[in-house]
Amino acid sequence: MGRLNTFPRTFWVANALKLFERWAWYGFFMLFANYLTGSSDLGGLEELERSHYDK
Helix, strand or coil, rough: CCCCCCCHHHHHHHHHHHHHHHHHHHHHHHHHHHHHHHHHHCCCCCCCHHHHHCC
C-alpha cells in the first residue's frame, strides 16, 4: 500500500476521469443500440416501411 502513495494526486484524478469517460462511452453505445433495436412501443426507433421511400 505504501507504494501506491508515491503517485501524485493528479495521477489518480486523471485515471478516475478516464474511467468515467470510458464508462460514459460504452454506456452511450449500449443505450443507443437498445434504442435502435427496441420496440417503438417502448420508445425505440420506429422502422419506416418500404412504401414510404417509394413515394
